[in-house]
Amino acid sequence: MSIDVEDWYTAQNLAAGVPRDSWDTQPRRVEATMGRMLDILAQKGVRSTCFILGLVAERHPALIKRIAAEGHEIASHGTMHDLIYDIGPDRFREDVRRSKKTLEDLTGQRVDGYRAPCFSITDFALDILREEGFTYDTSVFPIKGHRRYGTIAGQRTDCDIYEIRPGLTEVNVSAMPILGKQFPWAGGAYFRLYPYAMFRAGVRRILASGRPYVFYTHPWEIDWEHPRPIGVRMDDVFRHYHNMHRCQARWTRLLGDVQWTTCRELIASGIGRTR
Numbered sequence: 111m112s113i114d115v116e117d118w119y120t121a122q123n124l125a126a127g128v129p130r131d132s133w134d135t136q137p138r139r140v141e142a143t144m145g146r147m148l149d150i151l152a153q154k155g156v157r158s159t160c161f162i163l164g165l166v167a168e169r170h171p172a173l174i175k176r177i178a179a180e181g182h183e184i185a186s187h188g189t190m191h192d193l194i195y196d197i198g199p200d201r202f203r204e205d206v207r208r209s210k211k212t213l214e215d216l217t218g219q220r221v222d223g224y225r226a227p228c229f230s231i232t233d234f235a236l237d238i239l240r241e242e243g244f245t246y247d248t249s250v251f252p253i254k255g256h257r258r259y260g261t262i263a264g265q266r267t268d269c270d271i272y273e274i275r276p277g278l279t280e281v282n283v284s285a286m287p288i289l290g291k292q293f294p295w296a297g298g299a300y301f302r303l304y305p306y307a308m309f310r311a312g313v314r315r316i317l318a319s320g321r322p323y324v325f326y327t328h329p330w331e332i333d334w335e336h337p338r339p340i341g342v343r344m345d346d347v348f349r350h351y352h353n354m355h356r357c358q359a360r361w362t363r364l365l366g367d368v369q370w371t372t373c374r375e376l377i378a379s380g381i382g383r384t385r
């Protein structure tokens with residue numbers, strides 16, 4: 111189970127309607143929504159890997175301390191939610207270094223894992239992650255056709271967890287092979303789009319085949335009352351808000367329907383290294 115811990119106003123889907131120079135004055139909702147997620151995780155006895163945005167950690171230190179105290183894995187989602195291919199190597203290094211330090215200073219936990227904003231991973235980013243002390247990345251969405259997802263040399267679909275660079279493990283986010291094509295099956299908008307029973311059947315099919323399953327969500331996905339800025343593309347509005355009012359109940363159900371662990375523990379288990 112993984113949660114990309116960011117506030118609604120940093121979501122890439124809404125970027126056209128929420129310019130960065132307005133972020134300081136936007137209503138902050140992540141403390142309440144992530145708090146609700148933590149309550150549900152505790153009720154269900156599930157521990158998650160939390161890929162926390164550095165900006166959220168800087169603005170809400172008590173929230174990050176609570177996440178760590180409740181036994182979840184602390185990992186990095188960068189600091190400012192820039193798409194990696196937009197900012198280049200130098201700014202990327204600064205961005206991940208800042209987030210890792212902030213999270214480690216706040217929690218006393220070592221931060222091993224990274225997930226790129228919008229899966230915008232690049233080859234230069236992998237080298238920098240290794241140099242900055244990360245041991246795994248989970249930013250490969252092994253499907254084609256999404257305009258923001260990145261691709262990297264050496265990414266695989268024949269196994270789910272593999273060494274992408276010396277000393278750096280890649281954990282693919284889950285996709286479902288159907289008739290020779292890969293369909294997104296890992297959460298986000300797709301989790302809200304497909305009927306729940308169909309989604310769960312897919313998850314069980316992946317697990318039954320001996321593969322691990324990697325799910326991701328965000329605190330704003332259970333916050334159906336967050337602002338609806340104007341000026342956002344219609345496909346992004348759909349992707350962002352579709353079925354959001356059902357997401358909390360669905361996610362709560364999914365937590366009970368499947369057995370979960372953190373990314374760090376999944377890697378240590380050795381599951382998914384071969385198929």
Ligand SMILES: [Zn+2]
Pocket residue numbers: 114116187191226227228
């Ligand atoms: Zn994100």
